[in-house]
Amino acid sequence: MLLQRIGNRGIRLGTLFDRAAARYPTNVLLLDHDLDIAPERGRSLTMTDVADLVGDFGSRLWRAGLRPGEHMVIYKSNAFDITLLAIAAARIGAVPILLSPHLDGETVTVLLRRVDRPYLLTDAAKLAGFLPDTVFALSRRVLLASGTDERTTSLAELAEAPRVPALELPPDHPTLVTHTSGTTGIPKLAVHTAFSLEARYRPQALATALMRRREPVAIHVSFVHSRLFTALAISLLRGFPVALLADADPQRASRLFARVRPAVLEAHPNTYLSWEQLASDPLEPLSNVKFFSSTFDALHPRTVRTLIGASRRWFPRFGQIYGQSEVGPSVARSYGRRRPPEADGRCVGIPFPGMTGVRVVSRDGKRPTSSSPGYIEVSSDGRIRTYLGEQGRFERQAGERWWRMGDLGYRTRFGCLHLMDREVDEIPGFGSTLSVEDRLFSRLAELSEVVVIPMGDGPPRPVVCVKDDRPLDRAAWRAAVADLPEMAAPVQWRQADLPQTATTKIKRLELARLVGAGEGAGDERAGEPA
Template structure:
C-alpha cells in the first residue's frame, strides 16, 4: 500500500503524542485512573512518557501481525488506554474502530460482522463477561489489553517488540472509526479521515486560543468519541497540561479540581449538569476556570448561569457548540456573566465563518418559524467519509455537500440557528419540548433531569429526577407548569435508572418505551424515592453519540 507523509494536511493521529513530545517534552498528562495496559506508569506522565508508551504498543501490534490498512476494533473496559491503543494502531497505518465499553455483547457482535473479520483488542473482563464466544469466529485474532485467556494473545506477552517507525496513510484515507448512538436501531460506524478531523480541529481550537498563558485543561469526554482526539490535539500541541477524567462523580472531581485548578474545562452537557453542585462546594473547584467548552450539545440555561457564576475569573466564558458525530462542530455561541442564555431561547449560535454553513429546509413550503420549524442541514469539511459497510444509508442522508442533522429548527433574521426538537421526538401541537424542559430547569432548582415524552393518548408526560432522589413537592410542580403547554402527571425516577448513553444523554425513545410498557417503572411525585424501580441498566446498551445535542 502506498504510504506518504502529508505535511500539515489533516490531523496525523498516529504521531500526535510524538509531535507533542517534540515540542513540549516535559508537559504532563494527568489521569484519575490507572491504565489497564500499563498500570506501572502511574497517573502522571510527561509527553515523552506518553509518546514512548504509544510507540511501544504500536510495535506490539505490529509484532502481532497488524499491518497498514487493517481494521482493529477496540472494545475494552473504560480507561484512557482506549485512546492510547487507537493512536498506537494509527501509528502503523491500522484503522482503529472504537466501540463503547457500555455496548452489550450482541451489539458488538453485530458490528464485528459489519467490519468483516477485523482484529479485536479487548480484555479478559469483557471476554468472560459481556462478549459471546462468537467473537473468535468473527475476527482474525483477539488481543488482550489486560488479563489472560487461552483463546487470545496478551499484549503483555509481546513486550520488547522491536520499535517500528511511524507510518501515515494519505490524508483522505480512513484514519478512525467511531459509532453513533443506535437509538433507533443498530449503531452506525462513522468513518473519519485525517482531513475531516483537521476540519473539526480548526473551529474547536478557540478554547485554548483565548488563553494568554498555558493553564491546565481538564477533559471529561467519552474515550470512544472523536471529539477527544481533537481536544487532545488542541491542548497538547500548544503545551497545555491536560487532565483526562474517567469518573465524573462530583465529589471526586471536586478534590481533583481543587488541586489542579483548571483554566479550561471540556465535558458533555449532562456532565456539566451533574457538576452544578460544584458551584457551591467550599473547595471552590471551579474558581479558576476561564473557559467552559461544551461538546456538540445545547446546554440548559440554568447550567450555564450556575457554572459561570462559580468562576472567580474576571471574564469567564461558556462556549456552546452544536454539531453531530457525522459532521463535527457546526455552529457555536458563547456566554458570559452579562449575556444571559435565557434571552435567546433555543439559539445555539451561528456557523463558523469560512468553515461551516447552515440552512433550514422548509417542510411545508413556507419559511421555517418557531411554530413550523424546518429540517436543519449543515455543510462542513468535517463530514465523515461514509458509514462503514452502509454507504447507501450514508448517501441517503447527504444532499451533495449538505448533511441533514435529524433536527428541527429555524433561523432568525440575524442568522442565529434555533434548535427546537429532534425530528423523532417532535410532539405535534405541543411546541418545542427542549424549550419547555429549559424553563422547568430554570423554575425548579431541585431538578437534575427532565424529559418530556409523548403518550399514546392524551398530553405528553414529563419524566424527572431530583437531587438525591428527593420527592418533588406537587405544589412546586403545579406552579412551575401553570403557563406551560398541557402535560400529564409527571413520573419521578432515580437518575441511575434512566436509559443513558455513554455521554450521559437520555435515550428518549427507549425511555418512552419503558414508560409506555410499564408505568410502574416510574412513580408519581408523592411516592417515596425507594419505590422507584427500573429494569434497564444505567449505561449504554447500544449507544454512543449519534446526534450530539441536548
C-alpha cells in the first residue's frame, strides 16, 4: 500500500501551526476579515501569533470538558476561526466535525443526529437566527465562539485556562470530519485520518514544489473543506506567506491581490468564473500569478484562458485537479498559453503516478466512449474511512480498492480522463451537458453562469446568468445554440439566487425543481422566445 511509503505519522493537524512557527516564526498569515474569536488580533498574524492562538483555544476547549476522541461539531458564522478552532480541537485529541455556515438549521439538526451527542460550537448569531432549540437536546454541551446566550458556555468565559500540551492520536484514528457537497440532498459526513490527509497532501504539494522562491499564496476555499487543511500544510510548512479570503467579491479581491501580489492562487471554479473581470482590472491584481490551482471541478475553458492571459509571468500555468471529498485529488492536468483548454475538450487529466488510479466501467458491455460514457471509479489512499453515522451507505459505494465517483466519462487511448456528466444529471439523448455549457461560455462572453437542466415534458432548459444582471442578448443566444442539441428557451436568473453548495457548486437537482415549479428570480423571462 502507498500508506507504507508515506510515513507513519500522517498530517498532524493539531500541531500544524506549532511546527510552522518553529520553522518560520515571522512568516505571515493575512486575512480579509476579523476573527470572531479574537478580533483584537487584527488581520496580519505571524506563525507565532497563530500557534499561540490555537494553543489558547485548545486549552479553553479542554477546560470546557472536551476530551480526546470526542466529537465537536463546529457550525458558526463564516470566518477563518472555523479552521483555527478545528485545529485547536485536534490539538487536544478531539475530532472536529465541520459544517458549512451556509447550511440551514434543519440540515444541521439532521447531521447532529448522526453524531452521538457531540459538543456543539456555534455563535449567538447562528443560535438566534438559524438553529432550532432541539440542538440543545442533541448536544452534550453548547459552546459559543462569540456573543452570549444564557443556555451556553462562552469561550470568552474560559480565558486564562491553563495551557494543555498537544496530544497526538494514532495516525489511523479519525482526526477530522467534513461534509460532502450535498448537491443531491443531505450532505454526508466524511471521516478523515492523519494517514488519508497525508495521502492527499503529496499530489497537491506539486504546486509549491515548482516555486523557487517563497512568494505569497492566496486562497479562497471554504473554511470547512478538507482541501484547506492540506493547502495550509503545504504552504506554511515551506514558509510561504498566505492570504486567506472569506469574501470572493471581485472588487475586494482585486484590492487585496494588488497589495499582496500572489504567485500562487487557489479558489473554487465558480469563484474563478467571477474573477474573470480581474483580467481587465487596471490594478493588474493577477499579474504576478505563476500558478492557478483548482481542486474541485473542471473549469470552463473561457475562464482558464482569461485568467492565464492576465498573468505577466513568463510561463504561467493553470493546474486543474479532479477529485471528490471522499477520495481527494485523483487526476490532474495543467494548461498554459501554448496549450489552451479547448485542445482536449472535457479532459480533466491523468492519475498521479504511484498515488492514485482511475478506471471507467462500461454500462453496456462495450468500451466507454464520448457517446456512451461509463462509470468513473478511483483508487486512492486518500479515501475517507467511512461516513459518520452511515457505515452501510459507505460500504455500498466503496469496493475493496475502487470508489465510484458518481460521474460519467471515458478515457482516451493516451489515458486522459474525460468527464461528461454527473450520473444524476445525465439527460438521455442529449450528450454532455458540461460540454454544451463550455461551448456556450466560449461563444457568449456576457454569460456569468449557464446550467442545462432536464425538463420532464420537453427538451432541456438552460438557466443563464448574465454579468451585472443585464438582459440576455437573444439574437446572440440564437446564434450560439444554432448547432447545439435542441434546448428549450433559456430562463434568466440572478446569479445570487442560484442554489449553491459551500464550495459554490450549483445544486442542479434543486435548480431543476425550482424552475419546474415556476420559481426563481428570472422565471418571468422563461416564456420569451429563444
